[in-house]
Amino acid sequence: MSTALIGLDWGSTHLRAYLFDGGGAVREARALPHGIRQLPAGGFPEAFALAVQGWPALPALACGMVGSRNGWREVPYLDTPTGVERLARQLTRMETPDGRQLHLVPGLRDPQRPDVMRGEETQIAGVLAQQPSTTRLLLPGTHSKWVRLEHGGVAGFATVMTGELYGLLRQHSILGAALPEASDDEAAFRRGVDAARDSGPAGALSRLFSARALMLDGQLDAAAVPDYLSGLLIGEELRMALAAGWADAGISIPMVGEGPLCERYLRAAPVFGLRLERAPEGTTALGLWRIAAAAGLVSPQATVPTS
Amino acid sequence: MSTALIGLDWGSTHLRAYLFDGGGAVREARALPHGIRQLPAGGFPEAFALAVQGWPALPALACGMVGSRNGWREVPYLDTPTGVERLARQLTRMETPDGRQLHLVPGLRDPQRPDVMRGEETQIAGVLAQQPSTTRLLLPGTHSKWVRLEHGGVAGFATVMTGELYGLLRQHSILGAALPEASDDEAAFRRGVDAARDSGPAGALSRLFSARALMLDGQLDAAAVPDYLSGLLIGEELRMALAAGWADAGISIPMVGEGPLCERYLRAAPVFGLRLERAPEGTTALGLWRIAAAAGLVSPQATVPTS
Numbered sequence: 001m002s003t004a005l006i007g008l009d010w011g012s013t014h015l016r017a018y019l020f021d022g023g024g025a026v027r028e029a030r031a032l033p034h035g036i037r038q039l040p041a042g043g044f045p046e047a048f049a050l051a052v053q054g055w056p057a058l059p060a061l062a063c064g065m066v067g068s069r070n071g072w073r074e075v076p077y078l079d080t081p082t083g084v085e086r087l088a089r090q091l092t093r094m095e096t097p098d099g100r101q102l103h104l105v106p107g108l109r110d111p112q113r114p115d116v117m118r119g120e121e122t123q124i125a126g127v128l129a130q131q132p133s134t135t136r137l138l139l140p141g142t143h144s145k146w147v148r149l150e151h152g153g154v155a156g157f158a159t160v161m162t163g164e165l166y167g168l169l170r171q172h173s174i175l176g177a178a179l180p181e182a183s184d185d186e187a188a189f190r191r192g193v194d195a196a197r198d199s200g201p202a203g204a205l206s207r208l209f210s211a212r213a214l215m216l217d218g219q220l221d222a223a224a225v226p227d228y229l230s231g232l233l234i235g236e237e238l239r240m241a242l243a244a245g246w247a248d249a250g251i252s253i254p255m256v257g258e259g260p261l262c263e264r265y266l267r268a269a270p271v272f273g274l275r276l277e278r279a280p281e282g283t284t285a286l287g288l289w290r291i292a293a294a295a296g297l298v299s300p301q302a303t304v305p306t307s
Numbered sequence: 308m309s310t311a312l313i314g315l316d317w318g319s320t321h322l323r324a325y326l327f328d329g330g331g332a333v334r335e336a337r338a339l340p341h342g343i344r345q346l347p348a349g350g351f352p353e354a355f356a357l358a359v360q361g362w363p364a365l366p367a368l369a370c371g372m373v374g375s376r377n378g379w380r381e382v383p384y385l386d387t388p389t390g391v392e393r394l395a396r397q398l399t400r401m402e403t404p405d406g407r408q409l410h411l412v413p414g415l416r417d418p419q420r421p422d423v424m425r426g427e428e429t430q431i432a433g434v435l436a437q438q439p440s441t442t443r444l445l446l447p448g449t450h451s452k453w454v455r456l457e458h459g460g461v462a463g464f465a466t467v468m469t470g471e472l473y474g475l476l477r478q479h480s481i482l483g484a485a486l487p488e489a490s491d492d493e494a495a496f497r498r499g500v501d502a503a504r505d506s507g508p509a510g511a512l513s514r515l516f517s518a519r520a521l522m523l524d525g526q527l528d529a530a531a532v533p534d535y536l537s538g539l540l541i542g543e544e545l546r547m548a549l550a551a552g553w554a555d556a557g558i559s560i561p562m563v564g565e566g567p568l569c570e571r572y573l574r575a576a577p578v579f580g581l582r583l584e585r586a587p588e589g590t591t592a593l594g595l596w597r598i599a600a601a602a603g604l605v606s607p608q609a610t611v612p613t614s
Contacts, residue, residue, distance in 0.1 A: 069523070114520045143516065159516035161480075168475040173468075174450075202551035203510035205543065209450065209466035213421045216376070236512065244509035 003027060004298045006052055007288035008062035010071075011119055012037050016284070017051040019058075022299065024289040026282070028055075036065045036072075044072040045097045052100070059297045061288050063105040064119035067092070077109035077116055083153025084125045088294035105291055110156045117157060119284075120145050123256050126287030127279050128152055136248055138276065140257040140265050142167075144237060146246035158246055162237045163261075169233075170226055175211045180223050186267075188224035192231025193268045196239055204236035234264055238272045247274055254279040310334060311605045313359055314595030315369035317378075318426055319344050323591070324358040326365075329606065331596040333589070335362075343372045343379075351379040352404045359407070366604045367403075368595050370412040371426035374399070384416035384423055390460025391432045395601035412598055417463045424464060426591075427452050430563050433594030434586050435459055443555055445583065447564040447572050449474075451544060453553035465553055469544045470568075476540075477533055482518045487530050493574075495531035499538025500575045503546055511543035541571055545579045554581055561586040 007018040013035035019028040034040055034047035042049075044066070052060065067075035075092045091103040107118035120139050124147060127134055137147040142163035148155045170176040192211075196204035211229050214220035220228060241247035252275040255262050262278055269276045292298050314325040320342035326335040341347055341354035349356075351373070359367065374382035382399045398410040414425035427446050431454060434441055444454040449470035455462045477483040499518075503511035518536050521527035527535055548554035559582040562569050569585055576583045599605050 109520075109524070113514075113517060114524050114526070115516060116520050116523055158513065159520070160513060161482075161515050164480060165512075168479055172475055172479055173471060175468075200550070201508040201510075202547045203508075203512065203543075205472075205510065205512060206465065206467060206547045206551055207420075208468050209422060210420060213416075213423050213466070216423055217416070217421050219421070240509045240513045243507070244513055 001025075003056055003058060005289065005292050006055060006058050006060040007285055007292070008048075008051060008060060008066070009064055009119065009122070009284045009288070010062050010066035011035050011064040015047060015051055018285045018288065019055050020285075020289055020298075024286075024293070024298075026285050029285070036068070036070060048096055048100075048102070049098055057100055059292070060100055060102045061091070061105065061292045061295075061297060062102060063122035063284070063288060063291075067104040067107060068118055073104060075104045075106045078106045080108055080110045080157070081150065081153055081155045082108055082121075083151065084128065084290055084294050086153070087121060087125065088291050091291075091295055103292075103295070103297065105288075108154055108157070110158075112156055113158060115157060115159050117145055117159070120147070121154065122287035122291060123283045124149070124154060124287065125290045126283030126285070127254060127256060129286050129290045130280055130283075131254060134254060136246070136251060136253045137279075138241075138247075138253055138255045138265070140255060140261050146241055148246070158244065160237050160240065162233050166230060166233050169208075169229055175208070175229060176226060179225055182226035183221070183223040185221075185224040185227040188220065188227040189231040189264065189267070190271075191220075192228040192233075193235040193271045194231075195228075196232050196235025197271050199236075199239070201243070204232050204239065207232060230264060231268065234268045235271065238265075238268055238274055242272060242274070249273045249275075251275070252277050256283050308332075310363055310365060312596065312599050313362060313365050313367040314592055314599070315355075315358060315367060315373070316371055316426065316429070316591045316595070317369050317373035318342050318371040322354060322358055325592045325595065326362050327592075327596055327605075331593075331600070331605075333592050336592070343375070343377060355403055355407075355409070356405055364407055366599070367407055367409045368398070368412065368599045368602075368604060369409060370429035370591070370595060370598075374411040374414060375425055380411060382411045382413045384414045387415055387417045387464070388457065388460050388462045389415055389428075390458065391435065391597055391601050393460070394428060394432065395598050398598075398602055410599075410602070410604065412595075415461055415464070417465075419463055420465060422464060422466050424452055424466070427454070428461065429594035429598060430590045431456070431461060431594065432597045433590030433592070434561060434563060436593050436597045437587055437590075438561060441561060443553070443558060443560045444586075445548075445554075445560055445562045445572070447562060447568050453548055455553070465551065467544050467547065469540050473537060473540050476515075476536055482515070482536060483532060486532055489533035490528070490530040492528075492531040492534040495527065495534040496538040496571065496574070497578075498527075499535040499540075500542040500578045501538075502535075503539050503542025504578050506543075506546070508550070511539050511546065514539060537571060538575065541575045542578065545572075545575055545581055549579060549581070556580045556582075558582070559584050563590050
C-alpha cells in the first residue's frame with residue numbers, strides 16, 4: 001500500500017515522525033532530539049526537514065508544543081468538551097519553507113478550572129480509537145493529566161505537576177540535593193505511597209519533610225530517599241484524584257505514558273483501591289491518523305486500525 | 308546591672324549574638340552573616356570569636372543549626388514531650404579554642420511523625436515565658452512549624468516546607484522560572500488563598516498548574532504569578548493545618564517569624580476561619596535567657612522579664 005500521511009509528535013524535548021501508509025499503519029518511525037527547546041541551528045524549518053528527509057511530499061500533521069506560544073506557530077486552544085471531529089475541523093494549516101503542507105492540531109483548554117494541554121489531546125484520540133467507551137484516562141508524566149471522557153470526546157481534565165515537583169525536590173531541595181546516587185528501593189517507594197495514603201485529607205504535602213526526618217532518624221537510608229519521595233508524590237496524586245473525583249475506584253482506568261513511570265503508578269494504585277491498566281502502545285501515532293482521517297487529509301476509505 | 312550571659316541564635320544563614328545583663332535584659336545585640344553555611348575562613352571558631360568580640364568571658368548558650376550534623380558539634384535531639392526544664396538539663400557543654408564555655412541547646416524530635424526542629428525549641432521557650440497558657444503556636448518560614456503545647460512544654464509538632472516549595476517553584480519550575488520581576492499584587496495573593504480554600508480535601512497541589520493556565524489564559528498577569536503562588540501555598544498550609552488538627556479555629560494562635568511573611572499569614576487566615584496573631588518580638592533571646600536560667604548558667608535570683 002502506498003504512503004498517505006506524515007505525522008509529527010513534537011513536544012518540548014522530543015520530536016517523533018511517522019510515515020503512514022493508506023491503511024493507517026506506521027511504515028517508518030523516527031525519533032529526533034529536536035523538541036522545541038532543543039532545536040538545531042536552523043530552527044523549526046531545519047528540524048522539520050530532518051524529520052521528513054527522503055519521505056514523499058505528503059500532507060503532514062503535527063501535535064504538541066510545536067503549536068504553543070514558543071512553538072513554530074501558536075494555535076489557539078479549543079475549549080472542552082471537544083471530540084475528534086471538532087479537533088479535525090480546527091487544524092491550523094501552514095506552508096513550510098520547503099513547500100510542504102503542515103497542519104497543526106490545537107491543544108485543549110478546560111474553561112472550568114482553567115487548565116490546558118497540548119499533545120495529550122492526540123493521545124486521547126488514539127485511545128478512543130481503540131477503546132471508544134473509555135470514561136476516565138490517566139497520562140502520567142512531568143505534568144500528569146487526568147481526563148474525563150463523554151460521548152467520545154474530552155469532557156474535562158486536570159493537570160498535576162507530580163513529575164516536575166519530584167525533579168525540583170530531588171535536584172534542588174534540602175530533601176534531595178545532597179543525596180548519594182539513588183538505589184532502586186521498592187520498599188522505600190511503597191513506604192512513601194503508604195505515607196501519602198495515611199495523610200488523609202491533610203494530604204501528603206503535610207508529610208513531605210518526613211523524607212528528611214526519617215533519614216536523620218536512621219529509619220531511611222539516604223539512597224532510598226528518592227524512591228520514598230517518588231512514592232509519596234505519586235501516592236498524593238492518586239489521593240487527590242480520588243478526593244477530586246477525577247478517578248473512580250469502580251472502574252479500570254487506562255494509562256498512557258512511559259513504561260517505568262506507568263509501572264510505579266500500577267504499583268501504587270492498589271494502595272488506594274484504584275485499578276489502572278496500560279493502554280496499548282502507539283496511541284499518539286494512532287491519534288494523528290485518526291484526526292487526519294476526520295479532517296480529510298487522507299482518503300475517507302482508509303480505515304482506522306485497531307489493535 | 309552587670310552582664311551575665313551571652314546568647315547565640317545560630318542558624319543556617321544567620322548568627323545573632325546577645326549580651327544579657329543579670330536581669331535578663333539584652334544590653335547589646337549583634338547580627339553576623341555567618342550562618343553555618345556561610346562561615347568565614349576560620350570556620351566556627353572565627354565566627355564565634357567575631358560574634359563575642361570585646362564581650363566579657365561569660366557563659367555562652369547557643370541554639371539552632373550550630374548543633375546539627377553539619378554544625379560545630381552535633382547535639383542529639385530530645386524527644387517530645389519536652390519542656391524548658393528538660394531542655395536545660397540536656398545542654399551539651401564544650402570549650403571554645405579561645406577558652407570560653409559554650410553550651411548548646413538540643414533540638415527536638417517528635418517521634419510520632421517523626422519530625423525534627425533546631426532553634427525553634429528556644430523560640431517556643433521564649434513564647435511560653437511570655438504567654439505560659441499557649442496551646443498552639445505557628446512559626447512560619449522556609450520550613451514552617453506547627454506546634455502543640457501542653458503543661459508548659461512541647462507535646463508535638465509538624466513541619467511544612469511552604470517557604471522552600473515557594474522558592475523552588477519560583478526559581479526553577481515552569482510556573483515561575485521565566486517570569487518578569489514580581490509585582491506586589493494583593494489581589495493575586497488573595498486569589499491564590501481562595502483557590503487553596505476551594506480545593507477542598509483534594510488540596511491545593513491539585514490547583515498548582517492553574518498558576519500557568521490562568522496566565523496563558525490572560526486571567527493572571529505574569530508579574531502577578533509569584534503572589535498567586537504564595538497565596539496558594541500559604542493557603543494550602545492553613546488548609547492542611549486545619550485538616551490535620553494542628554490548628555484550632557476556636558482559639559487565637561500566636562505566630563513567631565519575619566514581619567512581611569507573618570503579614571501574609573495574617574491576611575490568609577480569615578479565609579479559613581483561623582485567628583492568628585503576632586507574638587511579641589525578641590522570643591529567641593528570651594528563650595535563651597529562660598533556658599540558661601533553668602540550667603543554672605545565670606544566678607537563680609535573676610528573673611525572667613515579661614513584656
